[in-house]
Amino acid sequence: MRDRFTSSQWAGLTLIGGLIIFPFVVSLFTGQPVESGVPKFWQGMLIQVFILAVFAMSYDILMGYTGILSFGHALFFGTGAYTIGILLKHAGWDLGSALLAVIVIAIIQSLIVGLLSLRVSGVYFAMVTLAFAQMFFLLAEATDFRQWTGAEDGLQSIPVPAWISPTTERLRFYYVTLAFAIIMYLLARQVVNSPTGRVMMAIRDNETRAKVLGYHTLTFKLIAITVSGVMAALAGAFNALWNLNANPAVLGVGTTINALLMTIIGGVGSLIGPMLGAGVIQLLGYWLNVFFGPSWPLLFGIVYILIVLFLPYGIVGTWRLRSAGWLAMWRERSRSLIRFFNHP
Amino acid sequence: MIEWIQRRRGLIAGIIAAILFAMWASSQYEPRVLASILLSGLTLGALYFLVTSGLSLIFGLMDVLNFAHGTLFMIGAYIGFTLYANPRLLLNTLPFVLAFVAGWLLARWLPFSSLPAGHRRPLWVVAVLVGVFAVWGFELAPLATTALSSGGRVPTEQAQAPVGLFIARTLGLAIAGLIAGAAFIIGSEHARRPANRDLAWPIGLLALALIIAPLRLSAEGWILALDSNTRFLLALVAGAGGGAALGGLMEWSLIRPLYSRPIYQVLVTLGLVFVGTELVKGIWGPGGYFMELPAWFSRRGPSCPSPNLIAWLQDNCASIDVLGRPFPSYRIFIIALGIAMFIGIAVLLRYTRLGMIIRAGVQDGEMVQALGINVRRVFTLVFALGAGLAALGGVAAAPFLGISPGLGQEFQLQAFIAVVIGGMGSFTGAAIGALLVGLARAFGDQIVLTGIQLPWMSEAMTFSPSIARASTVLIMALVLLLRPAGLFGKKE
Known part of the structure; x- marks a missing residue:
């Protein structure tokens, strides 16, 4: 048993090492400098994978570990993106305090949404969270707040500090997001392996049993939602930094479905699964787009249904x-x- | 007395809230404005009802939350519109479907069931290969394109496949269906040869497919030459029928294998939203269409708007006078359709054997099965019924809201909210929830138009339409706080 544990640790360290030298490997193979051309493009691809990996992982803390099916996860992702965008662009905050504000707002938001929607369970919860996410989507689109949110155009050209700008300092941004993903993974592992995490899994397996054993399950479900919400909001914030904008689509159903797809394809109930799923989806989406053009979402949907049916x-x-x-x-x-x- | 009040405090609170709201509304708006708002709310409520009733029945009976219900609504709208404005697409695909089904049914008369089960997988592969080969190079998108002319949308002169090739394709699909049907039955012990009189089905379907094939062009002309009212009725029937067929197929092929894994059913329906929307975009294009109103609801003239409903029956005006304000007569039709469907389903549930089984199944499905009733077949039927209702709603909504691939999503969301408000699995709850959401949307739209002035405000506040759409979520949150199971839901 100990043997296998270290071997998976070795695999993890190798993966991280590989990702650290990856930009230079690509640059070596293509003969182009690390800061431009093909290496820069692939750094961009992987940056998106890292961000989506954190998002998918946060989704799996809810779905795979606590057994809560949420269809409104875009709510946290999108709110994180909008929060950092508005604070940087309109309030002129610096990056650190803006990120801190993202965390605080995510905690408040997930507590409110959790308290309201955890009154129902199962698919009701899925529907209610979907409705909440859709409400925020519609609010983001509303023309009433155009001066803050930019309505349907979204927040354009968020002023990201120059030292981390994804256009000019891409390599640095790459390492920052890589570090972000690793830190989030380690944190999530701490949560999942803690006694709290064990109670979450007990709730997933049989909520009544957990209740009878004396656990106040609502509290633990709220903890799960909050942890997951904060991670998703941070991922959303990084997504806004990477895209330099935040548009209503980050709050849309498509974003939630994306998390769901990554989790299902990678494997429910593990932390590394959704992260792998993020990589698979991002790269598969890219290749399908290259080969099949605009009809690729159709193929994607069919692949997804086949996976749900045959590779659960x-x-x-x-x-x-x-x-x-x-x-x-x-x-x-x-x-x-x-x-x-x-x-x- | 006190106990009586306590037991009905929800009802009493609801009535008081309704009276307060009615007082506020009547002080805010003059009666004729109020009447149009209420009628608009009823229109939306009727459309929502067509979606929520199916959602709620399906969930109540088989605990499946169908996320693709809005997609079925949207596909129903597209099927109805296609029959109404461009039947070519349907005429060119219907023979394929018929031939495939005929082949599938025919497989049961041939001695396939004696084949060993090991042949199953290769047979599936062969069936898929034959099917793909049969439709290789068959393009749907050109058949779906229409051009805008003065008389509405007309089919463009795109080349249809020559009759010979078309019949070859039809036969190829019949063979693919035969092989797939064989692959489906081999190895299953209880596949027995059905009675010979049922042989009429596959032969009849195949014959129909082969008859339609050479008559495609003339049938198209014949349908387009019908007057718009008949075409509209046909569109309603075709949309509902197509939606029901899709729903039944969906339950049978994708939902049924997953009854042991409930969450995956939801995930599959979510995937179908994706696939359905992309498929529609691929066939009909990402843009929207506008469906013309049939003649019953579109006449304009000196006598319009009709002074009342009776007069409208004679002059078929586009709008009817309601307390001095014209109101579109088509929306009255939608309200009537919603009410008719409500009564129809209520009668079905209350007085028929199927309704009895459904009601019993909602209470305790296992018990019904234990009593020797084939619950699985009832599941498929109810799924088809719900999908058909949603698709009917889609066709009815098409001339009123226009058709676009995003049509379903908006309805899906509002229908979810309505179902949560009304209580899952309750038919009355679905109706009341739909009505409440419809009225809320209508008042929201009015507030968007004129702004809202609450007593303590000096100036009216104005909103954008998005906020009116988002406001129904607030109603849902309120209901959830007070009654987590919804207004008519069972307590867990």
Whole structure:
């Protein structure tokens, strides 16, 4: 058991190391400087993967660990994006305090939304959160607040500090988002492996049992929503920094569906699954777009339905279920191969 | 007495709130304005009802929250509009569907069920290959394009496939259906050969497909030559029928395998929203269409607007005089349609055997199954019924709201809110919730137009339409705070 634990740790460290040297590897292969051209483009791709990975992971804390199906997760992501955008652009705050404000607002928002919508459970919760997210989407589109939110055009050209600007200082932005994703992953792992996280999983498995055991399940569900909401809001804030804008689409249903897709494809109930799913979706979306043009969302939807039908545990879940069998099979095959060579 | 009040405090509070609101509204608006707001609210409420009733029935009976209900609404609108303005697309695809179904049904008469189950997977692959080969190069989008002329939208002169090729494709799909049907039944023990008189179905369907194939052009002309009222009725029937067929197919193929994994059902329906919207965009284009009103609701002239409903029956004016303000007669039709459907479903639920099974299933599905009733078949039927109602609503909404791929989403959201307000699984709740949301939207729209002046304000406040749309969420939040299960929902 200890052996496997270290091996997965090694895999994680290798992955991080690979991502750290990745820009230079691309630059080496293409012969272009790290700061421009193809390496810069791929840094951009991975920056989006990192941001979406945090978003998907936050979604899985709710869905995979606490068993709460929310269809309004875009609410937190979008509010984070708008908060940082408005504070930087209209209030002229500096980046640090704006990020702090994002966290505070996300905590307040998730507590309010959680208290209101946790009065219902199951699919009702999904519907209610969808309605809340849609309300914020409509408010973001409303022309009444044009001077603050920019209505349907969204917040354009958010003034990101020059030292972290995604256009001129892309490499630095790359490392900042990479660090952000790693830190968020470690934090989420702490939460999930803590006693609180265990209670969340107990609620997922059987809420009545958790209640009977004496846990005040509402509190733990609120904690899950708040943790998840803060992470999603930070991801949204970074998304706004990366795009230099925040438009109503970040609050739309599409954003939630994106998180859902990444979680399902990567594997529900694990932290690394949704992060992998984010990578798969981002890259698959890119390639499908290149090969099939504007009709790629259709293929995407079909792939998604097939995965839900036939691969319900996603990549990581299926790997965990089957890897022992696969490994045993390969070991057996290699052994018989060796036997064959030894005694032909 | 006190106990009586306590037991009905929800009802009493509701009545008091309604009276207070009515007093405020009548002080704010003059009667004729109020009448049009109420009628607009009823119109929207009727449309919402067509969506919520299906949602609520489906959820009550099988605990499936159908996120694709709005998409079915939208697809219904597109099917109805296509029959109304450009039947070519339907005439060119209907034979394919008929032939495939005929082949599928025919497979049961052939001795396939004796094949070993191991052949199943290769047979599926062959069926898909044959099917893809049969429709290879068949383009839907040109068939769907229309041109705007003075008489409304007309089909453009795009080349249809020649008859020979078309019939070959139809037969190819029949063969694909046959193989798929065979793959479906082999290895299942209880596949027995049905009675011979049922053989009429596949043969009849195939014959119909082959008859339509050469008559495509003349049938198109024949449909377009019908007067607009008949075409409109046909569109309502076709939209509802197409929606019901899609709904039934959806339940049978995608929802049914997942009854053991409830959350995944919701996820599949969410994926269908994605696929359905993209499919519609791919066939009909991302832009919107406008559906002409049929002649019953579009006459203009010196005698218009009609002074009352009876007079409208004779002069078919586009609007009817309501307390001195013209109100579109088509919206009255939508209200009537909503009421008719409400009565129809209520009668179905109350007085028929199917309704009895549905009501029993909502209370305790396992018990109904234990009593020897094929609940699965009832599930498919109810899913088809709900989808058909939503699609009917879509066709009815098309001339009033226009058609676009985003049509479903807005309705979906408001219908969800209505269902949460009314209480999941309650038919009355669905109706009341739809009505409340419809009225709220109508008042919201009026406030957007004229602004709102509350007693302590010196100047009227104005809003943008988005805020009026978002305001229904507030009503939902309020209801959730007071009654988490909705107004008519069962307590958990």
